[in-house]
Amino acid sequence: MPLPPRPHISLSALTVHHRKTLALDALTLDFERGVHGLLGPNGAGKTSLIRVLATVAPATAGRVEVLGHDLADRRALPAVRRRLGYLPQDFGFYPGFTVREFVAYVAWLKELSRETTGAAVERALERVGLGDRADARMKTLSGGMLRRAGIAQALVNEPDVLLLDEPTAGLDPEQRVEFRELLRDVGRDAAVLVSTHLVEDVAAACTEVTLLAEGRVAYRGTTEQLAALGADPAEAGDHPIERGYTAALRHHRATAPSAAGVTR
Numbered sequence: 001m002p003l004p005p006r007p008h009i010s011l012s013a014l015t016v017h018h019r020k021t022l023a024l025d026a027l028t029l030d031f032e033r034g035v036h037g038l039l040g041p042n043g044a045g046k047t048s049l050i051r052v053l054a055t056v057a058p059a060t061a062g063r064v065e066v067l068g069h070d071l072a073d074r075r076a077l078p079a080v081r082r083r084l085g086y087l088p089q090d091f092g093f094y095p096g097f098t099v100r101e102f103v104a105y106v107a108w109l110k111e112l113s114r115e116t117t118g119a120a121v122e123r124a125l126e127r128v129g130l131g132d133r134a135d136a137r138m139k140t141l142s143g144g145m146l147r148r149a150g151i152a153q154a155l156v157n158e159p160d161v162l163l164l165d166e167p168t169a170g171l172d173p174e175q176r177v178e179f180r181e182l183l184r185d186v187g188r189d190a191a192v193l194v195s196t197h198l199v200e201d202v203a204a205a206c207t208e209v210t211l212l213a214e215g216r217v218a219y220r221g222t223t224e225q226l227a228a229l230g231a232d233p234a235e236a237g238d239h240p241i242e243r244g245y246t247a248a249l250r251h252h253r254a255t256a257p258s259a260a261g262v263t264r
């Protein structure tokens, strides 16, 4: 009998400390293909989780599997990185690079073959609407264009796992609408994790929502389920998802004693 397919991402008791701060408190979660919204108040642990999955920060304890590889096994990291796309909140670049050179450089880091790189770079730039700015220098881009270049580099290898930390910051409304369409498209085959504070992004693009609070899972469900939690118009918030978010957080805080995000 064939084995059931493994989830793209599997966390078991994942714990992350930053010095004395507990940022993630024994998270056990799976993420399959689809677009997953990662929500939570400031300091909830969203960036800490994304950085571990992106293989740029270690777990303090617990087990993390990405695409079937245990991230504790350093020999597996190159294979995982080839199949990952990652947009950090702030990303570095050589200001003198053109947009095309910037994305091609990441393609090279991801070990794309010389034959496929050119077409992959053009496709990634087209997907974020930067095809006509390919020869512009990175230092001349506006904030929104820079973010789109960052999204293009995360997409260039057609990743199986795409990690985006607040990707819509700086995008204008038209670009955000197109970006959500892009997320839905990528999420058909890949597991996409997108951390955001923007309710519209969640409502339009995410199939599932994971709400973190103080390093723990405060709520998990489909976008529709979170919106249904916010059916009571007396709850704080202007949108059902915002009200669902508030209700889920309040419920979590009432039932779970505070543990993470505190120095001890």
Ligand SMILES: Nc1ncnc2c1ncn2[C@@H]1O[C@H](COP(=O)(O)OP(=O)(O)OP(=O)(O)O)[C@@H](O)[C@H]1O
Residues within 6 Å of the ligand: 018, 019, 021, 022, 023, 040, 041, 042, 043, 044, 045, 046, 047, 048, 049, 261, 262
């Ligand atoms: N480098 C660091 N050194 C010390 N503490 C840190 C460090 N990075 C994060 N923390 C702490 O870890 C906790 C989780 O932070 P994290 O950045 O993961 O949260 P977040 O949900 O991404 O927040 P935000 O919505 O503000 O981006 C917070 O208490 C934060 O202060």
